[in-house]
Amino acid sequence: MANLKRTREDILTSAIATVHRQGLQSTGLKDLFAVTQASSGSFYNYFPSKDEFAHALIDFQWQQIREDTFEATKELAEDPIARLFLVIDKIEAKHLSEINCAGCLLGNLIVDLVEHNESFRQHLQQIFDDWQALFAELLQAGKAQLSDRVDPDLLAEQILTMLEGVLLMVRLYSDSDRLRRGFNNIRQVVKAALVSQQP
Known part of the structure; x- marks a missing residue:
């Protein structure tokens, strides 16, 4: 279950390894939600778009x-x-x-x-x-x-x-x-x- 209390730094830290390994273009938003354990609402609260992320x-x-x-x-x-x-x-x-x-x-x-x-x-x-x-x-x-x-x-x-x-x-x-x-x-x-x- 997604953690609704993930901080901005938590999300960035937990996403780095995945993006590093497979690239950002190949990493979908669902992948980012999964690897960061952030809800879509929490993610978009910090990053209005994937480009902003x-x-x-x-x-x-x-x-x-x-x-x-x-x-x-x-x-x-x-x-x-x-x-x-x-x-x-x-x-x-x-x-x-x-x-x-x-x-x-x-x-x-x-x-x-x-x-x-x-x-x-x-x-x-x-x-x-x-x-x-x-x-x-x-x-x-x-x-x-x-x-x-x-x-x-x-x-x-x-x-x-x-x-x-x-x-x-x-x-x-x-x-x-x-x-x-x-x-x-x-x-x-x-x-x-x-x-x-x-x-």
Whole structure:
């Protein structure tokens, strides 16, 4: 029986695994009601439409990533480059813990949603711009450790692009060793940008 007292966060949290695994377009409203144990009235109270639910899920997932990686490492390292490596480590650990190797939910939603409605393209662009900006912020703060030839903003773009590429290929191959190799390649790109690594 549906739980009429499910909160907005309850619904989003309980829907993530299903949407992550099978995509939002392939997940019907009945599926969402079932997996979230929310009545249709409760669901629509928070999300007037499936598109509104999708936008909320995008924001919720980005909040989780930000808190679990960038926010969680603030107290662990004062050095911005050391913190960048911790962020990379945390993202890798999160995906290694996901047995089904479902890739990045936000990356998956690019393929799933951007052709469905232009508002999703704009929303996801903003999210990925914000993600890239957080990488760039750490690199800018640690610029003294970077080679003069390195543009922190372009390196941030490269890190995010590599990260999403790795997670997409891991979803295809469902191979944790491939994930580890991909994240090691990301670390090598950052290390190669450091002054201490220059000949």
